[in-house]
Amino acid sequence: MSEPSDEQDDMQHYLVCGTEDCQKKGQFYCNACHQPLCEQCRDEHVKNPDTKFHEIVLYRHRKKQLPVEKCKLHPTRNVDIFCKECKIPLCSKCSTTEEHQGHKFDDLEEIYAEKYALEQGELSKIQKYFLPTTQSLKSYIKEEATQIRKIMESIRTSMKAEAKSLKNLVDEVTSENIENTHTMEKSLLEMLKSQETTYDDYIAYLGKMSDEFQQYLSLTNQKLLFSETLTIKTIPETTKPVLPVFTGGKFSKDDISKLLGRVNVPNTEPEKRKIQPMEAESTHMKSSEKQLEQSKEKSDVKKTLSLSSSVTKVREYSVPGIKSALHVSVDQSGRLWVGDNKGNLVQTDLQGNLLQKIQTSGRYEGYHTATQDGDLIYSDKDKRVIFRITPDRRITEFIKTGDWSPVSVHSSRINGDILVGMIKDREDKVTRYSKAGKEIQNIQRDNQGQELYEYPHYITENINGDICTSDCNKRAVVVVNKSGHHRFSYTGQGSLFLPYGICTDVLGHILVCDCYSNIVHLLDQDGGFLSVILSPQQGIKYPRGVYVDEENNLYVGQAVNTTLTVYKYLQ
Template sequence: MATTSDEQAAGQHFLVCGIQDCQKNGQFYCNDCHLPMCEQCKDEHRKSPNNKNHDIVFYRQRKHRLPIEKCKLHPTKNVDIFCKECKTPLCLKCFLTEEHKGHEFDDLEEIYAKKYALWQGEFSKIQKCFLPTSEDLKTDIKEDVKEIKKIMESIRTSMKAEAESLKNLVDEVTSEKLEHTHKMEKSLLQMLKSQETTYNDYMKYLGKMSDKFQEYLSTTNQKLLSSKMLKLNTIPETSKPVPPVFTPGQFNRDDVAKLLGRVNVPNKEPEKRKIQPMEAVSTPMKFTEKQIEQNKEKSDMKPTLSLSSSVTKVREYSVPGVDSAFHVSVGKSGRLWVSENNGNLVQKDLQGKLLQKIKTSGISESYHSATQDGGLIYTDKDEKKIYRITPDRKITEFIKTGDWKPISIHSSRINGDLLVGMRTDEEAKVTRYSKAGKEIQNIQRDNQGQELYKYPHYITENINGDICTSDYHKHAVVVVNKSGQHRFSYTGQGSEFYPYGICTDVLGHILVCDTVSETVHLLNQDGGFLSIILSEQQGIEYPRGLCVDDENNLYVGQCDTNTVAVYKYLE
């Protein structure tokens, strides 16, 4: 009979059924027999009268098995009963003695499973919430350091400009005031350094607590049951610094010191750093037989996908209402949204019927994206607005982008956030909005202060949260992590590279169109070139727009034709 320990399961692509000679995927688990089972063996197991009341759940909701521990009084017997009055684990022989006659008992395995889940939950809080949140707060502090330095440098520049206009009369006063700003900056940076130290100390504490939890989880059940519950200290709160504000002054020859601008800290409460509420780390839930049947389709999915040895065209769509297909979005229903370089944005169904046509200011950019709720978002760069289309085709104004022209947009499949590539006449950036439309992040420069983008005209997100941007004017695919730190830039395989449409798939691959070679490049998650996945040999002439649907089909829009081709490249 196959063994199915957690250590073995972690190294497999899928769990093997524990019934003899069965090698199928054991996605179910019998808590009474402690065996993983495939669906067929699960059904057979239930048919036996002896097993009809067995508790069968999905493997991930299984009850953790009680570790084997021998009774100290009866070494041939296992401890598996808990006396509630004596508060001690017992074996069957202990249970039958006069000492415990009339006492109330519990199944030690049930108690162990609950305790295990509780300790595992606390351990998960460290791994899933406290550590990453503390790391994010440290990153926030580093950003504040940069911002404080930038603001203070801006203040010093303004002061120098005033001093220059007064020439020699203000030299002494300017020197004194500049020294004052350095002291203020030193004080603010010392405060931020202290906050960073606070989180370093707290993360060391979390590491120790994590080791304790792991130690407790690896102990015998008797030690685990007798241990007091460890409680975690909450994440320390810190405050964001209030940057000084420079107030320009009026000046004349009579009172230079009074007329020069002053530097002071605004009289307002410091803004508390935002600590995201901890998501509940739930204990395993039992699934009913009905729920198991309802999730059958999901359970039957193939455990792994890989690149196919060949790329196969599976269908082709002709899209009425456009002359070219510069960008493609695929909604939940399989309906296509396609845009051209003349501002037309159309929606069609699977039968080719035109459902909706909108006139926009977009051209050869990824200015629309299907959303998680089955709708669409699109940008209007002339109006500097983002619009939302509901599944019932109602169009509403969603976000105003101020002085920035939104040229590309992507709706995250991870959390529903909106990633928007924007620019002015002088600079460009990527902005993250929540799905409610609140601005939460701006990405513009790398760690050396250099501009990351020039014209981010196509944008997408990878499975690890990386933001992948196709920048035509930089001749590169620019990739940053979810915190906005630059990871890499891909500049093609030849002397010239002009990227257009870009998308990612469930394996973390990055696919991008190159308009020089008129091909589609396939990259790994870290920007390594893997292959030319589509070229003229596969019937593609001028690839411009890319999109992958929920069934891992690759949609390719082309220039000079309203045809969208669909390919299979994963198996």
């Protein structure tokens, strides 16, 4: 049976203080005595002259006690030191023998504790990195297997449709050819009938001539001498019909295959599955206790949050330097970034004072986003570049997007990845970049090979990793999971739906502006409609941009003015 991990030890209810008759929680540990201590016993341990120099640490940082092993030469003694020259464990009495005279020794318990820590670290890597990473890769394989089955079934359906189409064409051509033979037969028979009539007329003519000759021959010879000499018309010439000949089609199985199409696996190098580097996971595993406590606090807050029965206006900002408020970002300092349909991107403080203004190519898109590092990223679809603005107002090129024009951008709150909605000619896609700007994923088609997007002009990410895209041309909110597989598309509630600004909250809700009805829809994590959270009745006329900050405040920007309104809708 394997030894429980530190985390498991910490959770055991029997970890009580090792001091006799003390039943308090043993949250500390004496590495010299190898026993847990409560806070009070620890203090007494430190004050006691016999134990005041003992090393006392938090229980989870304790040194593991060396397993007891008796010396073979001195059975009453334990093996507890290590001879560095001989590379063997010994007891203290062995170290005094002539054989080890002058040798250097190490504390075997220290070596054991160090080795134990290393092995525990490796075990932790298996549990926290190698196993979950491998399981994640395995889950991708299952998803891809499902995708392959769907794609192959779609291909088979297409093949049958192609074959049916070709068969219909073959039947049509065969029917036309058969009809043509009937027409040709009729024409040839009519020609022969005409020739038959010609010979019938000639035979009748010959009969008439025969009668006339008989009449002449019956007269006296003298009469015959003076009569006109009769001449016989030549036999009419006719032509033989040119008989039709059927020439069979010259085709092979390969020709049919070309007509029907073939299924081929592209002759390209298979793309290696992306494995999260150990360094990144190691950094994640070394998160400080403070960060873990903050994460726990957020989790506890999430458990207590729920939708309010009503939406309450908290405050309003009048944003200078813009024509409208179509997209909103809030950076780590709480300062606002707002963009309009003229490409004006401004930053203001909490009092509404203009801090900086930048001219971009952005229009009716979610073209800027605040990052975890305190920067702001914005896309320039004309220059095909994504720029970064640092807190010291320095602007640098961050990502070049090649032939694709970036229209929308979002920085993940989960891992800092950058999600970009892009267009090119009649193609559209969503690309994922690492926080360092390295391209790691492209999402363009669903499991059936159909295009997912038509104009992904606003984009965000949900708490489960779903990528939620507002697509005005498709008139839908298109949602895929973190692997890029299509989950669902939300198309409104019956009337025309023109989605604009989109965001998510800590409960996994999706909030999206409807440009047609001028309302804000509230959806659950799976695309189920929950309610109209904002409408003209709440004082919002033309909502276009939405954003939920870390304090669960909902910011709403409008198309007709520069007012940014903040609401509370969670309690």
